[in-house]
Amino acid sequence: MYELVIIGGGPGGITAAIYAARKKMNFALIAKDLGGRTGLVPEIQNYPGFQTISGLELTDRFKHQLDELKVVPKFEEVLKVEKAKDGFVVKTDKNSYEAMTVLVASGARHGKLNVPGEEKLNNKGVTYCATCDAPLFADKDVAIVGSGGPGLNAALMLMRIAKKIYLVERGPELRGDKMLCEKIVCEPKVTILTNTRVKEILGEKFVSGIVVTKDGTPEEIPVQGIFIEISYTPNSEFVAHLVKLNKRYEIIIDDNCKTSVDGLYAVGDVTNVPQKQIVVAAGDGAKVIWAIFDYLHRQK
Amino acid sequence: MAAKSKVVIYTTPTCPYCNMAKHYFKDNKVEYEEKNVAADRALAEEMIHKSGQMGVPVMDIDGKIIVGFDQAEIKKALNLK
Numbered sequence: 001m002y003e004l005v006i007i008g009g010g011p012g013g014i015t016a017a018i019y020a021a022r023k024k025m026n027f028a029l030i031a032k033d034l035g036g037r038t039g040l041v042p043e044i045q046n047y048p049g050f051q052t053i054s055g056l057e058l059t060d061r062f063k064h065q066l067d068e069l070k071v072v073p074k075f076e077e078v079l080k081v082e083k084a085k086d087g088f089v090v091k092t093d094k095n096s097y098e099a100m101t102v103l104v105a106s107g108a109r110h111g112k113l114n115v116p117g118e119e120k121l122n123n124k125g126v127t128y129c130a131t132c133d134a135p136l137f138a139d140k141d142v143a144i145v146g147s148g149g150p151g152l153n154a155a156l157m158l159m160r161i162a163k164k165i166y167l168v169e170r171g172p173e174l175r176g177d178k179m180l181c182e183k184i185v186c187e188p189k190v191t192i193l194t195n196t197r198v199k200e201i202l203g204e205k206f207v208s209g210i211v212v213t214k215d216g217t218p219e220e221i222p223v224q225g226i227f228i229e230i231s232y233t234p235n236s237e238f239v240a241h242l243v244k245l246n247k248r249y250e251i252i253i254d255d256n257c258k259t260s261v262d263g264l265y266a267v268g269d270v271t272n273v274p275q276k277q278i279v280v281a282a283g284d285g286a287k288v289i290w291a292i293f294d295y296l297h298r299q300k
Numbered sequence: 301m302a303a304k305s306k307v308v309i310y311t312t313p314t315c316p317y318c319n320m321a322k323h324y325f326k327d328n329k330v331e332y333e334e335k336n337v338a339a340d341r342a343l344a345e346e347m348i349h350k351s352g353q354m355g356v357p358v359m360d361i362d363g364k365i366i367v368g369f370d371q372a373e374i375k376k377a378l379n380l381k
Contacts (some may be wrong), residue, residue: 131314
């Protein structure tokens, strides 16, 4: 039986693994991949120690640190966490693990607009990964939906590639980091559409346009690409039957990252912590190991 | 034999899934040809024509087109255990 099973290979899970390894805990790190959504960020400029670093490079550095500590992640998908007599059973697509404590750091996945045309034109102009697909839209007109951090990062990347960019925000103003907003509002190829919602994505084989409503008035905008960068869905399904979630399906945690269940902890984007930031997830990943270490000590 | 398969991967330099796919090929000692669609529009058109879509990575394994880092499909196409 492990003392701890960490679920998730993003900054929260990796930081927890680093701290657990240094405390010589008997633990396993289970992840679908390493880096999580961090790997998708084109430029990170708010992680201390790096003026600018790509998500890909930061992820590589995370991996090297794990390698040095001889942490070998199990690349499996967690299907369910069950309560057991002396702790928990973590069931994956390949195995089953017993653990005294579990840390859920499974992050979140991209949100969908749920409008007509979105499914049909997925990867045919509709994309959820600007970092991956932006170069395919060279000299094309594109729309970005959402003006939080991911939307603004997509805009910054596409400013160097696309011909014209519509930044669509349903609220009255841009939401993300003010420094990023300032760079974007000054760029002549970017048109900012606030109070605007996407109602439909148009196109036969590939995207040819979007229908938006601005202040309730419908309008058709011809674009060849649409980058959907809206709110995320937490990956909390496999513990939803166990722990208390809020209405956004985020796991509710206390100041020590403890959930409503003894021995079960959570950090990062899967939780109700409102700051969905790499550095916040990493910080909580460190903090939680102390809490888990104390909890295990009290059980002995 | 896996090593004899003709493998082409269409990538962009910033795409983490492309990187994961390339790591996967390296780990399994699979030789591959990389085509960077960000640098060459003709290659991007070739990828879109082959796969009928615009997402990366795209893999062409002996004529079988796989979109995204779909490990199970790649394994099958390469006859890996």
